[in-house]
Amino acid sequence: MNDLNPKPRPDSAFDVVVIGGGVVGCAMARRFTLEGARVLLLEKGADILSGASKGNSAILHTGFDAPSGSVELECMQAGYREYLDIHQRMNLPVLRTGAMVVAWTDEDMSKLDAIVQQAHANDVNNVRFIDAETIRRREPHLSTRALGGVDVPGEFLIDPWSAPLGYLLQAMMAGAQARFGTEVLGGFFDHGKWLLETSTGYVTATTVINCAGLFGDQLEQRLLGEASFSIHPRKGQFVVFDKASAKLLNAIVLPVPNERTKGIVLTRTIFGNLLVGPTAEEQDDRLHAGLESETLEQLIEAAVERVPGLAGMPVTATYAGLRPASDKKHYRIHPVPERNWISVGGIRSTGLTAALGIAQHVFRLYERRHEALDAQTLKWPSMPNLAEHQPRDYQRPGYGEIVCHCEMVTRREIENALQGLLPPGDLGGLKRRTRACMGRCQGFYCGAQVAELSAGRLAVPLATGVCHENH
Template sequence: MMKSQIGLFDVAVVGGGVVGCAVARRFALDGARVVLLEKAPDILAGASKANSALLHTGFDAPPGSLELACMQAGYREYIEIRDRMNLPLLETGAMVVAWSGEDLPRLNGIAEQARANGVDDVSLLDKAEVLRREPHLATSVRGALLVPGEHVIDPWSAPLAYLSQAVLNGAQALFNAEVLSGRLEDGVWLLDTPKGQLRAQTVINCAGLFGDILEERLLGGSSFTILPRKGQFVVFDKAAAALLRTIILPVPNDRTKGVVLARTIFGNVLVGPTAEEQIDRDRADVDQRTLRMLIAKATEMVPALADAPVTAIYAGLRPATERKEYRVTANLEKRWISVGGIRSTGLTASLGLARHVAELHRGFGDDKRAPLTDPLWPHMPNLAEHMARDWQADGHGEIVCHCELVTQREIEQALAGPLPAGDIGGLKRRTRAGMGRCQGFYCQARIAALTAGKLAEPLAVETSDE
């Protein structure tokens, strides 16, 4: 049986994480015919669904690295476009906190690195200054480095906005469309997916945790090896937000940046992540011992958190590789660009990575299309707790999720438009429904009714025969 052909594209972006969404946007704005292929029913189904949601300045990135350049370019572009897209920014600043006499002198070196990286507004704080800024911190604090430009953003609305703009300007997004096989014929890729076969002049590998597998599958070998790294998080109830206004970072070590304590854009406080190597690329389980450790670590830093209830626990996987740096390569002969090894800084760096990839692609010498002069811009619904929410406006219908004050109108809008939620995870990331204290226990049945027949993977609700 002959497979149906979807069409010919300039660029096929494989992977619907934050980097893939940003890359699709950049090429669409540059006038290319773009398709994004995601094997899940919705975007952000892999590593991008679980992160710390911090907008990084690059103060502690390796000097002269691609990671630093992309983070700072991505930071600048996010600030430039966020108002136009209605993307939130919670201006918190960060402190790299020394809790021991051993850590205290290391702050000077971190400050020097920050300035070498162009982050000139950092300053050293003594114990009294730290406690004036954060009076709920433990009095065992020794000092800190203040980094004013580090902030908190919405980790889900941003990539959704990026792909939404791509689609508004002509790109296609195909879901449940895993790239099963492919071959390069006469300078054009033929890609086989469950949705049919499509042709693309260039493939951009943004497959995250499966990036090396995609290379093996289509190129016969991979330039990097994914070594999944799990990070577990604990989320405290919204009352805890009154105890903290600054991102609290530890003095890092050679392996990890360590456990972070920060507010979230949704009004909570989170602590994490851990850094645990594992083989499984699909599952990121939580365990009680580690979660108790995270809670103990949080209360060690802010003792009043001992009385704060925990709202949620979760874990995510980061696509680490056998080397620490980003693994970005371009192969003109194969018409292929890989964007691999993008770990915890990918949310910030995504827009910068997209520009870097577009520049690599220009080196292929076949860009004949002009950038869009007047592109369409999406306006994203606000999910940030410090800004006006839909429940505060007229005509929103019923409150569906009472923990997070999610309205019927928000649910209905998330199920409509060019990029509707494909599964319950996608709906949650578009609305906050089910994120609160009860974790969907009370609203699940109503959400199942509202989404009936509208999700690629329906929300099943158990019923009783009694």
Template structure:
């Protein structure tokens, strides 16, 4: 068999892979996105805090802050054309001890070094005036007005759908097991499927990035997945804060955040726990109890709120703090590794940076003159949703008010859901207070004809 041939093969359909697929497709190249799972964003990108970061607290001069700042700018530039939400909440770094209070001027200075000039220090009185629900012993804070909330799943879906609409190719259930580079082109061998040929390979494999990197060279970085557990509170907790409440960060982690979600809940987390397991992110009762206690300590009214669910995500951390992005000109390879917790914000900027590497080493890009801009459905509470529209179809998931037509569209539209997890991330079904107890049977009946193997499960 003759392997299909492309200008670029991107391995890994997380948010960075989807953004790269979009960027290079819109740049006029034939691109294939290769994903080992049955749907996109099935790995590290499916679990995060959904914050659009300004980069105020990133390391000055780092590649990470450059990609974050560019990704932040690009998201704001394109989100309306793709139908993506942007909830302008602002964020506040809260200091709870004299030691943390002493660090606040340094946070402001670092923000200004990173080009985030509207960051200012706040007194304890100013903090309490803006967020009266916080505990009385808050010592002071830093205000970052540009931080915002987005939908963490619709963003990569929109990037992927735009790539698909403009000629991109997607291969799901396609695990890359090996590759060979001969004659200036790569042949990627796919488990139980036909190989794929491409002139350039881009490694966006997330938690498997170092293993995929070994196809091209001995990997210079090692992925040690960093697990973050989260607690999600029910809808009444949403209005307990107006802004994103951030801790004073440490060298290792941004710490535990209290934030609204775009879906009308309140979120507390994440933790930062290194583990060898690359795919499975478990939750532990003791850790969740500690998160709840920490949340109640900072926001006392949380103690009277019900918890809807808990989840955990994995970040592809390496031994390096900065992103590991580089081109290997002699191997026709571009690496995007170690994209940790800031990947959702940085994705568009990372794709732009990789486009620059391509032009530096591999050739001139010729952007499409009139690209298509498909819009994704709105899942957030900030904009109108189908359940409130006249003549809407029956409601299937009553907790999250998801209609039958929304589920049908997610199963049959462009880039349909390839798994129940993918269906949940496209519609919010089974994500409410009952966690699918009442609606799962109906959802599965609707999904079974469209998702292979589901009817036999």
């Protein structure tokens, strides 16, 4: 650090600083705040979910196929339970579709018994084998090439963006703070306290929790002098089919996984579309998840092969996300008690489900110093519903006007998002809060009005009429 005598502001001392505003960071801020700690969340992006968390398949997993006895399984199942316990109080949607692992080859069929056994070992006891006839009866639009499968009735679909927003909102309603556009540049630990140098000033904290996702190993190297894990970004590309395609599937259709990846999923989304993906592509770049037309065409072909009715179905959007895979397959949750530090790394595709459970697990690693908040006086945010299977804002009187006709987004929804306790910092944040610009036209028609409504209200301004961005 360049300043040998930094002077933190009076409001810059916290019990816990959480670095990283992805789904795990938001869940972490919530858990520690509810346990009575004074919490600050730092995010270098303009909004939450600026990194890996913004691109995923939005499945609430049971953990049926997770490694038995692993921290990942523990966190997934704890997160699953807590989400189902709190989602109604936060008005977070659940689409109870169930899932099927479908075997397309004889080799796939040979693995189904082991999948059922793994599920039962993980206490997911309602998982069972189903034959081809059952699959055809339940999924009449699925290719008749399906040979058999495994029924996983507890796998559901959720809103992947409103959930972490709700977590952080509840933390802020209970006193937590969040700072965006704030990168941690350095810091040192002395006399039981951390002094962090950030791009927006100095912060002191008793404990630091590293939830920096794709940059978690670099942050650990920067502040501890060495990293306990290394991140190897894995890109996943997705194709989103038009809303008319959603009627072609009932359940989430999962592939039989291999050693490297869980494979390509076919699923409806809670927003009324049908999604295929992700791919699993190793890359060095931690910032950019580029789209390749050839790969997207292969995804479409694979989807049509499995659901023939998708042939000729319009594609609404394509997008890509980066998963913070590490040098080992398991979660890299690493406490350094002598320096009041906990790293939470290598949280891959299961992080959306596991986030609340990870926060519980990390809190148990933390030496309790605070009294939990009174559950009777706890405030619960009520999140705006964006799910197609539940009533939307345009169905209630007084919405003003429809701004985005593709996704039926009202002016009231956009205004509420922009003036909320945790307003969006950029276009991506506004889209994730409202679905504006995310439909068939990808902002071609509504972009100018969205730009006008958000003018001067986003940390990263939106140029007039420019509302095009991959999903």
